[in-house]
Structures are given as structure tokens and as C-alpha cells.
Amino acid sequence: MKELIAKAKELLMNKEVDLLIGYQSAGEKKAKPLLIKNPDDADKLVFNEYCLSNLVTYLNRPDIKALSKVAVVAKGCDIRAIVVLLSENQLVREKIFIIGMTCDHVMSPDGTEENIKCSYCKVRNPHLADVVIGAPIDERISKETVVRHEDIEEFNKKTKEEKWNFWKEELSQCIRCYACRQVCPLCYCERCIVDFNNPQWIDTRSNPRGNFAWNIVRALHLSGRCIDCGECERVCPANIPLMLLNRSLQEEAKDKFDWEAGFDPEAQPPLTTFRKEDDEEFIR
Amino acid sequence: MARIGVFVCWCGSNIAETVNVSKASEISGNIPGVVYSVDYKYMCSDPGQTLLKNAIKEHNLTGAVVASCSPRMHEKTFRKAAKDAGMNPYMLEMANIREQCSWVHDNKDEGTDKTIDLIRMMVEKVKRNHPLEDIKIPVTKKALVIGGGVAGIQAALDIAAGGVPVVLVERESSIGGKMAALDETFPTLDCSQCILTPKMVEVSQDPLIEIMSFSEIEKVEGYVGNFKATIRKKARYVDTDLCTGCGTCWLKCPVKVTSEFEQGLGKRKAIYIPFPQAIPSRPRIDPENCLKLTKDRCGICQKVCPTKAINYDDVDRLVEVEVGAIVVTTGYKIMPVSEFPEYGGGRYKDVVTALQFERMVCASGPTLGELQRPSDGKLPETVVFVKCVGSRDPEHHHSYCSKICCMYVAKQTMLYRHKVHNGNCYVFYIDVRSNGKNYEEFVRRAQEKEGAQYIRGRVSQVYKDGEDLVVEGADTLTNSQVKIKCDLVVLATAMEAPDGIKELAQKLGISYDQNGFLTEAHPKLKPIESSTAGVFLAGCALSPRDIPDSVSEASGAAAKVLGLLSKDEMHKDGVVAFVNEATCVACQNCIRVCPFVAIQLKDICNRKGEVLRQVADVNPGLCVGCGTCTPSCPSRSIELKGFTDAELFAEINALAEL
Numbered sequence: 015m016k017e018l019i020a021k022a023k024e025l026l027m028n029k030e031v032d033l034l035i036g037y038q039s040a041g042e043k044k045a046k047p048l049l050i051k052n053p054d055d056a057d058k059l060v061f062n063e064y065c066l067s068n069l070v071t072y073l074n075r076p077d078i079k080a081l082s083k084v085a086v087v088a089k090g091c092d093i094r095a096i097v098v099l100l101s102e103n104q105l106v107r108e109k110i111f112i113i114g115m116t117c118d119h120v121m122s123p124d125g126t127e128e129n130i131k132c133s134y135c136k137v138r139n140p141h142l143a144d145v146v147i148g149a150p151i152d153e154r155i156s157k158e159t160v161v162r163h164e165d166i167e168e169f170n171k172k173t174k175e176e177k178w179n180f181w182k183e184e185l186s187q188c189i190r191c192y193a194c195r196q197v198c199p200l201c202y203c204e205r206c207i208v209d210f211n212n213p214q215w216i217d218t219r220s221n222p223r224g225n226f227a228w229n230i231v232r233a234l235h236l237s238g239r240c241i242d243c244g245e246c247e248r249v250c251p252a253n254i255p256l257m258l259l260n261r262s263l264q265e266e267a268k269d270k271f272d273w274e275a276g277f278d279p280e281a282q283p284p285l286t287t288f289r290k291e292d293d294e295e296f297i298r
Numbered sequence: 299m300a301r302i303g304v305f306v307c308w309c310g311s312n313i314a315e316t317v318n319v320s321k322a323s324e325i326s327g328n329i330p331g332v333v334y335s336v337d338y339k340y341m342c343s344d345p346g347q348t349l350l351k352n353a354i355k356e357h358n359l360t361g362a363v364v365a366s367c368s369p370r371m372h373e374k375t376f377r378k379a380a381k382d383a384g385m386n387p388y389m390l391e392m393a394n395i396r397e398q399c400s401w402v403h404d405n406k407d408e409g410t411d412k413t414i415d416l417i418r419m420m421v422e423k424v425k426r427n428h429p430l431e432d433i434k435i436p437v438t439k440k441a442l443v444i445g446g447g448v449a450g451i452q453a454a455l456d457i458a459a460g461g462v463p464v465v466l467v468e469r470e471s472s473i474g475g476k477m478a479a480l481d482e483t484f485p486t487l488d489c490s491q492c493i494l495t496p497k498m499v500e501v502s503q504d505p506l507i508e509i510m511s512f513s514e515i516e517k518v519e520g521y522v523g524n525f526k527a528t529i530r531k532k533a534r535y536v537d538t539d540l541c542t543g544c545g546t547c548w549l550k551c552p553v554k555v556t557s558e559f560e561q562g563l564g565k566r567k568a569i570y571i572p573f574p575q576a577i578p579s580r581p582r583i584d585p586e587n588c589l590k591l592t593k594d595r596c597g598i599c600q601k602v603c604p605t606k607a608i609n610y611d612d613v614d615r616l617v618e619v620e621v622g623a624i625v626v627t628t629g630y631k632i633m634p635v636s637e638f639p640e641y642g643g644g645r646y647k648d649v650v651t652a653l654q655f656e657r658m659v660c661a662s663g664p665t666l667g668e669l670q671r672p673s674d675g676k677l678p679e680t681v682v683f684v685k686c687v688g689s690r691d692p693e694h695h696h697s698y699c700s701k702i703c704c705m706y707v708a709k710q711t712m713l714y715r716h717k718v719h720n721g722n723c724y725v726f727y728i729d730v731r732s733n734g735k736n737y738e739e740f741v742r743r744a745q746e747k748e749g750a751q752y753i754r755g756r757v758s759q760v761y762k763d764g765e766d767l768v769v770e771g772a773d774t775l776t777n778s779q780v781k782i783k784c785d786l787v788v789l790a791t792a793m794e795a796p797d798g799i800k801e802l803a804q805k806l807g808i809s810y811d812q813n814g815f816l817t818e819a820h821p822k823l824k825p826i827e828s829s830t831a832g833v834f835l836a837g838c839a840l841s842p843r844d845i846p847d848s849v850s851e852a853s854g855a856a857a858k859v860l861g862l863l864s865k866d867e868m869h870k871d872g873v874v875a876f877v878n879e880a881t882c883v884a885c886q887n888c889i890r891v892c893p894f895v896a897i898q899l900k901d902i903c904n905r906k907g908e909v910l911r912q913v914a915d916v917n918p919g920l921c922v923g924c925g926t927c928t929p930s931c932p933s934r935s936i937e938l939k940g941f942t943d944a945e946l947f948a949e950i951n952a953l954a955e956l
Contacts (some may be wrong), residue, residue: 102885103639103899103912202931205881210934213947239329286890 015061017147018087021113022056025048025085029125031111035066035072036087043125047072061087061147063121065296066129068243070095071199073105085111088138094241094276096198097142101279102239114140116148123248131257134161141222141277156275166262187252188225190218194256195232195244200239207231229259237263237284241276300331300425303359305350305415307341309396312490314339316400316409322365326417331425333357336501342372350376351383361424365393365417386429388872388940395419404651422952425944430872435919437523439863442467444802446738446923447475448845449627449837449852450830451497457625462863465499467529469798471512472576474550475629478822479559479653483845484709485740487868489828493661498577499794512582514798516616518805519561519895521920522832523868533612535583535591536569540607543571543579544935547608553621555587557664561654563663563672569599569608574662583608584884623859624806626816627852628799630838633688633695633791637878641684641789642760647673648767649760649787659713669717670787674765680722681714682769683707684757688792690728696733696792697815701842703790704731708741710788711750724782726771734844753780760787793842806894808833815841826855831922834858873923873940875916881921882913883937889914890929896920897927897936911928 018036025031030257038058040047045064049072059153070092074174088096093114101106116139119132133259136159138151155161172180192208195201208216217224233256241259247256267273271284300656306327308314319337327335340346341364345813349760355832362385363375365460369392377387393416403409426907442459443450446468454466466473477483480490510529517528536547554567566572568588571665589596590610600608635643635651642649648671650658661667671678685703688695702725711723732738732754744750755772762768766783773780795814803810808828809817816839819827828835834855837848875888879902891895914936925938937943 097737104883104885131859133862202883203881204883205933205935206932207932210943213942213951215934282890286887288891288893 018061018113018115019056019059019148021145022050022059023053024087025111026051026056031080031083031085032081034087035069036113037061037067038068039246040216041095043121057188059087061115063119064125066097066120066123066245066248068092068197068199070099071197071245073099073110074199074202076204076239079288081109083109083111085113087115088140088143089115089117089181090283091117091131091135091138091241091243091277092199093140093142095139095243096274097279098200098239098241099202101281101283106280112140112143112222114143114146116140116146116151118151124273126233129244131242134163137277140280159269161265163261165258169262185225185229186222188220188229188254189222189252190225190228191251192225193249197249198236198246199243199245200236200241201232207235229254229256231282233259233263236260236282238267238271238273239275240264301333301357301359301426302329302361302363302421303353303820304329304421305334305341305353305362305364306334306335306337306395306413306417307364308324308337308339309347309400310339313366313396313400316403316406317395317413318406318410319413321410321546322395322417325414325662325746326363326421327589329418334359341366342375344776348378349895350379354380354383354385359388361385361427363391363393363417363424365395365413365420366394368394368397368398368550380478387746388430389424389427391420391424391427391643393417394827419949419952422948423945426942426948427940428942432872433870433874433918434867435523435870436867437520437865438525438620439463440619440621441464441623441859441863442525442527442619443625444619445469445475445627445629445837445839446509446511446839447627447629447848448474448477448494448497449629449839450475450625451501451551452849452852453492453625453836453859454501454507454625455497455504456853457859460860461857462860463504463506465508465510465529465621466528467513467515468509468511469514470572471534471580472578473501473509473511473573473577474577475512475574476653478575479561479656479844480686481656481663481713481715482709484705485734485736487709489661489714490523495575502577509578510617511578511580515802515805518624518807520620521894521922522830523862524919525621525624525832527619527621529619531617532617533585533614534580535585535588535609535612536581537607537609537612538578538580540605541580541603542605542607543581544604546602546604548581549600550602552596552598553587553589555584557584560664561651561657563654563657567574582667583610622707622863623834624834625852625859626802626806626808626828626839627798627835627837627848627855628802628816628839630793631796632840635697635789635791638687638789638791640759641687642767642787643758643789646760646762646767646787647671648678648785649789651687652703652710652788652790655710655788659710659717667717669714676785677718678721679718680782680784681711681724681786681788682767682782683710683723683725683788683790684769684771684783685725685727686756687789689790692885693904696794698792698813699731700790700793700840701731702793702844704729704741705734705737705844707748707788707790708732708744711744712748715748715750722784724755724769724784725748725750726769727752727754728740728756732830737867755780769860794836795839796838799839804850804916806830806833808835813841815839821897826851826858832862846908870919871923873938874918874921875923875927875938876924877914877916877937878915878935878937881933883933884912884914885932886914887930887932890932891926893926894920894922896922899904 036059037045039048082213119128122129216227306319306323317890323337332897351479379389380390394415441462443454443466454464457464513531516530519526543560547569548567551567552563557564557566559572569583585591657663723725732741755774757771769782818825836851836855899912
């Protein structure tokens with residue numbers, strides 16, 4: 015913590031960055047975002063296993079983009095979002111200062127157990143950072159490991175009809191607050207498809223048709239891109255298991271294209287590239 | 299207010315039999331916005347088009363829906379008629395009630411209902427259509443011909459004759475292609491080289507034709523009228539400008555290598571021209587066999603060259619040419635005998651391909667026309683020709699017919715008998731296909747006057763009995779097995795798509811079939827157009843063809859090129875993608891998916907010229923309106939003119955609301 019505060023002060027004091035985004039305490043076993051410009055405020059900074067928020071999402075804000083340089087406190091999982099944003103031309107690497115935090119795990123949102131996403135984390139040590147804070151941590155799984163999610167395997171045992179009924183039930187609870195979109199670091203469109211009203215492709219009312227359309231479109235827009243931060247599911251007031259959708263699409267991307275998002279900013283995402291040597295004839 | 303006219307076509311009985319056209323027209327008249335509706339027997343006929351034109355003028359129509367066949371068939375016709383009547387052509391849409399309705403249904407009531415739905419959909423779309431303008435693009439008046447065989451030569455000559463400069467690219471070190479290796483040609487028995495070499499010389503002397511030999515296509519960018527081709531001029535190690543083709547180098551070169559041009563039957567040097575009439579008559583060094591380049595020894599050619607043209611440090615060079623049109627005449631290759639071990643191919647030297655036989659009898663061949671069998675140089679007294687080797691054999695090789703074998707085998711039997719008057723020659727055949735001018739007469743002459751003995755049936759095996767080869771096969775006309783002892787077996791092996799054709803097709807953005815032959819845009823009506831505008835095809839690149847077919851296609855392709863390049867600017871369909879710059883976030887999805895490289899990033903600057911942000915930007919000249927970009931955009935910020943979301947949504951909604 016001391017190291018983090020010292021670095022933050024140094025960055026702000028020397029005017030190396032205009033803004034620093036980190037975490038502050040929000041009571042026992044809780045943390046919340048902290049956006050500071052004054053070096054004196056750096057003392058409020060904390061970093062612990064309750065720092066769940068993916069702060070990268072702030073980097074998409076137009077007022078923050080307009081600043082000349084911004085520092086962000088980021089865990090390996092958060093940095094994967096930065097990598098995707100870099101590859102999608104949304105961030106300028108020189109304009110962000112990544113304070114990478116080594117991180118063994120964070121807790122589940124209710125603070126009772128280790129967050130499920132940490133069990134298959136491959137980036138306990140930041141893979142892209144300007145400074146790394148914290149002692150190196152042993153990775154539990156190697157980069158090459160193909161992660162299989164038990165909940166998805168279990169879910170896939172259901173029949174088509176059972177799956178349909180499951181999602182009908184779950185999505186019927188969506189209140190269309192769009193918290194999932196707002197918190198997602200990769201939902202950066204200035205005008206979301208759901209706000210496109212000429213024509214209104216997606217019904218904006220909270221009804222089964224609109225809820226299905228919205229949640230499925232969002233999942234598809236994240237396919238091959240989602241970096242598994244789990245923020246959408248965490249903030250969902252209706253407790254919809256959104257990561258079940260997102261993770262199964264991640265597995266598809268891994269199986270079909272040997273692709274995991276958020277590791278290499280130079281790599282071309284599979285769903286928007288075509289190779290002339292593709293197996294499929296139609297592409298030529 | 300929209301004032302839309304609906305025109306329901308009967309297409310004779312094609313539509314009228316399954317659709318109550320008068321009812322469809324009557325009900326269409328009640329769709330809000332429709333001010334005029336009519337049905338007519340043939341909308342595409344002259345009176346039909348006049349009906350459309352008059353209605354546009356009389357009823358002051360703002361839009362029109364023609365319910366008839368597929369837009370692929372007549373959209374152009376009707377849009378042109380609408381334009382003539384003073385309406386923006388893109389305000390006319392077609393409802394396909396033939397291919398998508400009458401032809402696939404038989405219940406007249408349901409067919410009529412569906413027709414009305416289809417019309418309703420298009421009326422709703424037309425209401426939201428915007429007038430579009432054609433896009434004008436400048437044209438580069440220069441052509442690229444890829445492949446310097448007889449087809450490429452003919453295409454280059456004809457294009458140049460029309461006053462358009464041509465770049466002729468040939469992979470080998472000389473133009474001439476396969477035809478240069480042939481002895482005599484059917485059905486007239488004129489000497490192949492005697493008729494080809496004057497054309498080769500003509501190419502080399504034409505000031506409008508630039509030959510790039512020993513060169514290959516590296517990359518092709520751009521679009522019809524405006525291609526930019528990058529050509530790899532492979533290292534030749536000889537400066538073709540300094541070289542005079544005197545021949546001292548290849549006379550003195552100590553390395554002898556098997557000659558590709560002689561089909562492996564003769565030798566060449568490590569510095570060589572493939573054949574004496576080569577154009578350009580400039581040698582190249584074969585770096586795999588040259589002693590200087592492999593072991594840094596020798597260097598004789600450099601020493602003896604009087605013009606100092608030898609450069610051992612030569613490297614590949616890339617040159618860019620800008621052209622308006624491309625003709626692909628990449629020819630073919632033939633299957634080697636080694637693919638047919640059952641016929642002794644690869645095992646017995648005296649089992650040869652037909653192309654090898656050409657070299658064996660050719661006056662300029664390795665034996666100067668003296669027929670000798672490869673194994674021991676003996677004059678073959680009995681020769682067996684086997685046709686359909688690898689062709690018409692879907693179980694093992696190719697299902698297609700190689701087309702020319704029937705004719706050249708007849709020719710080769712004559713060439714053989716002209717050399718060996720008492721020789722025996724047998725031909726195993728499945729059918730004799732001789733459907734060309736004077737072709738049937740030619741085969742009859744081989745059979746009846748020149749002593750070729752035709753046996754209808756397939757050969758099962760070829761084996762050796764002492765010095766002799768034995769061909770065993772069926773004679774299906776006498777229903778018996780035959781064994782023929784012979785000295786030489788000639789296999790008429792299948793013609794195949796040449797190496798590298800798929801890669802080239804991908805560079806050009808044109809399609810090819812399962813055999814690797816290039817695909818024409820339409821098998822009957824666009825036989826020499828490719829699927830990409832401005833790229834034309836001729837000769838064996840398409841499928842097996844003989845010389846007259848290849849040459850006439852090449853002339854056809856040249857006519858297409860000249861037609862295309864005769865205008866100063868081209869008009870292109872106004873259906874192109876456009877970007878909503880207010881909402882684009884420059885994620886580059888559209889840029890990555892665009893197969894035509896038509897989208898780039900553009901800076902949005904403030905008044906001081908500072909870059910505020912970037913957005914995608916479509917080059918309408920490059921865009922072909924394929925629509926690949928539109929679904930890739932997560933925020934619906936790129937759309938296709940003429941197919942905007944609002945237009946398509948209205949179309950779908952018209953159906954869904956009912």
C-alpha cells in the first residue's frame with residue numbers, strides 16, 4: 015500500500031499524470047473507485063482483495079480521454095481490458111500510465127469467498143504495466159491451459175428446451191437499467207445499438223422480446239472480446255448470471271479460433287478478421 | 299408525400315399461372331402511398347417499359363415497385379426506364395414474385411397473398427428510399443495480361459491494336475507457353491512454332507506492349523479501372539538491357555541440367571534460354587545449378603560476356619504498375635506419368651506424356667525430330683496411345699474431360715506414321731470427341747488413311763516383357779481382352795490447373811472451382827468475365843481448351859478490356875457504404891472485415907487543425923456495396939446506401955406486422 019501511495023504521489027506531484035484512478039475504502043470489506051488529481055488525496059488509496067471494480071471502464075469516458083495522461087490502478091484481469099481497448103483503437107498507450115498490481119485473488123462480491131474468476135486467472139502478475147507494485151505471485155495455471163468452466167459444462171447438459179426456459183426465466187427479470195453496459199470496460203460505443211432509434215431494432219421496454227434482444231446482442235458484441243472481469247454480473251440488480259453467457263462465448267472463441275482476448279495488443283481479433291488461407295471456401 | 303406506382307408483371311404464364319396478378323395489382327392499389335397500380339403481360343417488353351415510363355410522368359410518381367422477376371434479371375432494365383422518365387433510378391425497387399413466389403409455389407391463393415406481401419414490403423422500402431447518384435471514377439488506360447502463352451499473347455496484341463498499352467507478365471523466362479513446345483497442330487498439321495513465333499516477335503516489337511518475363515504477380519490492389527499491381531521481377535542474374543542475346547554465355551557454361559522445356563528429355567545449361575526462339579531472347583541463370591551461385595566457382599559466363607550483362611548479385615525486384623483492366627491467361631499443366639504407376643509411369647522410361655512425345659518428334663526437339671525412344675534410342679516400331687488418363691476418371695483423378703486429347707492423339711498418330719511409315723500405332727479410347735471445324739474429318743483421316751488402329755476400351759496395365767512393353771486392356775467392341783507388345787506408350791494425361799493459380803486467384807479476388815480452374819461470372823452469358831469487375835479470363839485458366847478456343851477467348855477478353863477502357867470515366871452503382879461520423883467510435887471492425895480495403899480511418903479536426911478523434915471513412919470508388927461492414931459495426935454507424943437500416947426495417951416490418 016505504501017508503495018502504491020508513494021508512486022501515486024510522485025506521479026501527481028511531478029504532473030506526470032493529470033488524473034489517477036484507484037480504489038478507496040468503502041467500509042469494512044468494501045472498496046470503491048477513487049479519482050484523484052491532488053497528490054494529497056493519494057493517502058486515501060487502498061488495494062486489497064475487495065477491490066473488485068474494473069477501473070479501466072473510466073478510461074473510455076470522453077472527459078478522461080481528453081486529459082493528456084491518466085494513471086490507472088489495474089489488476090492483471092483489468093489490464094486485459096486495456097489490451098482489448100488498445101487493439102480496438104480506443105486508447106493511446108502513451109496517454110495512460112498503468113500501475114499494475116500483483117494480485118492473488120479478490121473476493122466474491124458478497125465478501126465471503128474467493129471470486130470464482132480468480133480460480134482460472136492467468137495474469138496474477140500484470141502482463142502490461144508501466145510499474146508493477148506488489149511481490150510476484152505464483153501463477154496457478156499456465157497461459158497455455160485451456161480453461162473449462164464447470165458451470166458451463168453443467169449448463170450444456172441441459173436440453174435445448176431447458177436452456178430456453180432457463181434464459182426466459184432469468185432474462186424476464188432484467189429491468190433494462192443497462193448497468194451491465196455502463197460498467198463494462200468494453201462497451202464504449204458512444205451510441206449503443208439499443209439507443210439507435212431509426213429504426214428501433216431493439217425494443218427498449220422491459221419485456222421478453224426486448225430483454226432477449228438486448229442481452230443476446232450484448233453477449234454477441236462481447237464474443238471474442240470479453241476479458242472475464244465479471245463486472246456486469248456483479249452490478250446486475252436482477253442477479254442475472256450474465257457471465258454464463260459471456261464465458262460460453264469465450265470458450266467458443268478458444269475452441270474455434272484458439273483465441274483469448276486481452277493478452278496481446280498486436281493480435282487481430284478473430285471475429286473481425288479473415289484470412290485468405292481460411293479453411294472455409296466461401297471466404298475466398 | 300410518396301406517390302408510388304406498382305407494376306405487376308405476368309411474365310406470360312410464368313407468374314400469372316400461380317398468382318392472381320389482377321387481384322394483386324388491385325389490392326396493391328390500396329396500400330397507403332400507392333397512387334397507381336397495374337398488371338401487364340410482360341413488363342420487360344418495350345410496351346411494358348413504356349407503360350412504366352408513361353405512368354411515372356402522368357401520375358408524377360416519386361417511386362415505383364415492379365413486381366416481376368429477380369432484380370438480377372431486370373433491375374437494370376427498369377431502373378434505366380425510370381431514369382429515362384425522369385425518376386431517380388434508385389427510387390425503383392423490384393419485388394421478386396417469380397423466383398421467390400410463382401416458381402416455388404403451386405397454390406394460386408397463397409401465391410397471390412404472398413405476392414401482395416412482397417409488394418407491400420417493397421412499397422414500404424421505396425417510401426424510405428433516397429435518391430442516389432452513380433459514382434464516377436477515372437479509368438487508367440492500361441491493361442495487365444497475366445500469362446504469356448498463346449492466349450496471353452493474343453490478348454496483349456489485340457489490346458495494343460486498340461491503342462491501349464499492355465503489360466504482359468510471364469512466370470517463365472520466355473513467353474510462348476505450352477504451344478511453343480508443340481510440334482504440329484491439329485487439324486491442319488501446321489508447325490506450331492512457325493505460327494506462334496511470328497506472334498511472339500510481334501509482341502516484342504509492339505511499342506505498346508511491355509513484356510515482364512520471369513516475373514510473377516505479388517499483390518493486386520484497387521478495383522475496376524484503377525488496379526495497382528505489384529509485380530515481382532525475379533532475379534535473373536542477367537541484365538536484360540545490356541544483354542544482346544549473343545549466346546556466348548550458354549555456349550561456354552559447363553553445367554548441364556535437365557531441360558524443363560524439353561519435358562525432361564533434353565539438357566540445358568545453367569545459364570540458358572529455354573528454346574532458341576525465346577522472347578525475350580535473354581538468358582537467365584538457374585541459381586540452383588549455377589556453380590558460381592552455389593559454390594562460388596566458375597564465373598565463366600561473366601568472363602565471356604561481351605557486354606558485362608552478368609550480375610551474380612542480382613535480387614528480386616518489385617515494380618508497381620497501374621492498370622485499368624486485367625486479363626488472366628495462366629494456362630494449364632499436364633499430369634506427369636508418375637501419377638500412373640499402373641501404366642508403368644515413372645517406372646519405365648518408354649512410358650511418356652503426350653507433351654514429351656511432341657518434343658520427341660519435333661524438328662527442334664532434343665533429337666532434332668529423329669524419333670527415338672527414351673530408354674535406348676531405338677526407333678519405336680509399335681506405339682500405343684492411351685487416352686483419358688486421369689481425365690473422365692472421377693474415382694481416381696479428375697471427372698472432367700481434358701477436351702484436347704482426342705484431337706492431339708489423332709494428330710500424334712499421324713506424326714508417328716509420317717516418321718515411321720510401316721509403324722503400328724494403336725489408340726485406346728473411351729469416346730472420340732471431335733466437335734470442331736474439320737475435327738471429325740481429321741480423326742477419320744487418322745483412322746482411315748493414316749493407319750491408326752483405334753481400340754475402344756480402357757487399359758488395365760502396362761508391364762515389361764523383356765525389352766518390350768506390354769499394354770493390356772479391354773476391347774469393348776469385340777468384348778475381348780487385348781495385349782499389345784510395343785516399344786513406346788504415350789499417355790494422354792489430364793490437363794490440370796497450373797501451380798499457384800489459387801494464390802493468384804486470391805490476390806485478384808476471383809473465384810475458382812474444385813479443380814482449381816478459374817470460374818467465369820456466368821457459364822453462358824459471361825464466359826470470359828470473372829466475378830470481379832475488370833478482371834477477364836481466357837484460355838485454359840478456365841478449363842481445358844484447344845488453341846482456337848483459347849485464341850478467340852483472348853480476343854474476346856481484349857474486346858472487353860478495350861470496351862471498358864474506351865471511356866474516360868466509369869459510372870459505378872451508387873450503392874456504397876457510408877459512415878455516421880457522429881456515432882462512429884473508430885473501433886476498426888469495418889476496416890478489418892472489408893475485403894476491398896475500401897475503408898480507412900479519418901481524423902476529425904477542430905478549426906485549429908487539432909485532431910479531436912478518428913472515424914471510419916469509406917472510399918466510394920473502392921466500395922462495391924457488398925455490405926460486409928454493416929453487420930460488423932456494434933453501434934450501427936456504418937450503413938449501405940439503398941439498403942439502410944431504416945429501409946430494411948420498414949420492409950421487414952411491413953411483413954411482420956401482418
